[in-house]
Amino acid sequence: MEKLKLGISACLLGENVRYDGGHKLDRFLTDTLGQYVDYVPVCPEVECGLPIPRESMHLEGNSDSPHLVTSHTKQDLTNRMVRWALKRVAELEREDLCGFIFKSNSPSSGMERIKVYSEERIPIKKGVGIFARIFMDHFPSLPVEDEVRLHKPELRENFIERIFALKKWREALAKKDSRGVVVDFHTKHKLLILSHSPRHYRAMGKLVAKAKDLPLKEFYSQYQILLMEALRLKTTSKKNSNVLMYIMGYFKERLSSDEKKELLEVIDFYRKGHIPLIVPVTLANHYVRKFDHPYLKQQVYLNPHPFELQLRNHA
Ligand code: SF4
Numbered sequence: 001m002e003k004l005k006l007g008i009s010a011c012l013l014g015e016n017v018r019y020d021g022g023h024k025l026d027r028f029l030t031d032t033l034g035q036y037v038d039y040v041p042v043c044p045e046v047e048c049g050l051p052i053p054r055e056s057m058h059l060e061g062n063s064d065s066p067h068l069v070t071s072h073t074k075q076d077l078t079n080r081m082v083r084w085a086l087k088r089v090a091e092l093e094r095e096d097l098c099g100f101i102f103k104s105n106s107p108s109s110g111m112e113r114i115k116v117y118s119e120e121r122i123p124i125k126k127g128v129g130i131f132a133r134i135f136m137d138h139f140p141s142l143p144v145e146d147e148v149r150l151h152k153p154e155l156r157e158n159f160i161e162r163i164f165a166l167k168k169w170r171e172a173l174a175k176k177d178s179r180g181v182v183v184d185f186h187t188k189h190k191l192l193i194l195s196h197s198p199r200h201y202r203a204m205g206k207l208v209a210k211a212k213d214l215p216l217k218e219f220y221s222q223y224q225i226l227l228m229e230a231l232r233l234k235t236t237s238k239k240n241s242n243v244l245m246y247i248m249g250y251f252k253e254r255l256s257s258d259e260k261k262e263l264l265e266v267i268d269f270y271r272k273g274h275i276p277l278i279v280p281v282t283l284a285n286h287y288v289r290k291f292d293h294p295y296l297k298q299q300v301y302l303n304p305h306p307f308e309l310q311l312r313n314h315a
Helices: 027-035 078-095 130-138 153-175 179-196 198-209 216-232 237-254 257-271 278-291
Strands: 004-009 037-042 057-060 067-070 100-102 114-117 123-127 144-146
Touching: 004 078, 004 153, 027 037, 037 078, 067 078, 078 130, 130 144, 153 179, 153 216, 179 198, 179 216, 179 237, 198 216, 237 257, 237 278, 257 278
Parallel strands: 004 037, 004 100, 057 114, 100 144
Antiparallel strands: 057 067, 114 123
């Protein structure tokens, strides 16, 4: 499988670029996810011309448009950082990124809840790092996360599902420029979308049905926006159980009463939080293979990302 491309805060890869000359190596990102990803490292503070080591800095002022200020000498670095960041995001357009992993708690790279200090030196955790904000404004539908959030199993799964879906979407469009490509992509992703958002599932079905009425580029753009919006919404055990019951509906007539009972029990155990999603999905996959069901066999929901990432193993 060809690797996908992600932007990443350089210190998370172990590069010694932090203000104190250190790094924040994250082994999951380098050793596990790194097997499937080519990273494009970005260190805003070093790339905008600041030295290593350097004075630490923080955000201050209004949390919606804070200033980046050094902690002791009070140098205002905002304009320098903004000028560099606007150029850098334009360069990153050429990289075909499927997402970005930011360093948490950084006044330059943090994507949320960054401390912003008032004149009275009271911090409120409502800021966004200067580069992170410019990046997210420039690429509003790209999946983004930070390394701390990625240690939470549901958020990790959600992010990885989105970046793999975006990679497949781009690959599909690269193969052929036609509405049929989107119809084929949509058919394969239907159950994955349903597991995130029944509302988007319906809206995307309607969009695909009226594809001929829209100019091609407009159709692609509307579909991609809805796809990324849908997958950003969290799956729940209820939504997943509904999808699993839907899958079972395709072959339940061919199951023995014991097999039916077992699958229903496993789905119910999952719904109640006693077992992880991988258990009912593995059993459903077994029947899909056994009955060689053509529609279900191609469903990305049953195999959304590399098995080795063990993403559906939490209850
Ligand atoms: S948090 Fe961002 S600015 Fe700070 S060292 Fe890491 S990559 Fe550089």
